[in-house]
Amino acid sequence: MTSGEPTTPSSDYLEEIRAIVKAHAQRTAGNSTELLQLLRVLESLHQIIREELFIKTLPTNRQALYLLLREIESEGGWPYIPRMRLKTFIAHLYAEETQKLESNQDND
Numbered sequence: 001m002t003s004g005e006p007t008t009p010s011s012d013y014l015e016e017i018r019a020i021v022k023a024h025a026q027r028t029a030g031n032s033t034e035l036l037q038l039l040r041v042l043e044s045l046h047q048i049i050r051e052e053l054f055i056k057t058l059p060t061n062r063q064a065l066y067l068l069l070r071e072i073e074s075e076g077g078w079p080y081i082p083r084m085r086l087k088t089f090i091a092h093l094y095a096e097e098t099q100k101l102e103s104n105q106d107n108d
Helices: 009-027 034-056 064-073 086-107
Strands: none
Touching: 009 034
């Protein structure tokens, strides 16, 4: 939300949800199991909203579709929750192991 946007009950409520999720993530920083659980909950909510609610509201005519596409384009694109690729996860793990080995060699 930018400062130029009007504040509505809906935007206030969404900001409250965002703050709660962010606070939980910060509270569990360092606990990969808890953070993974949070990511799974967010992904599940995204899927439910998209498949059960959003699809039912899609426009049925060209003019309404055009307006929706303009809204999507002007407000930052389509919402997407990317998943960490296994390669990235393994690279991170490899970097940590390499760092530990180097640290152990320095101590010898």
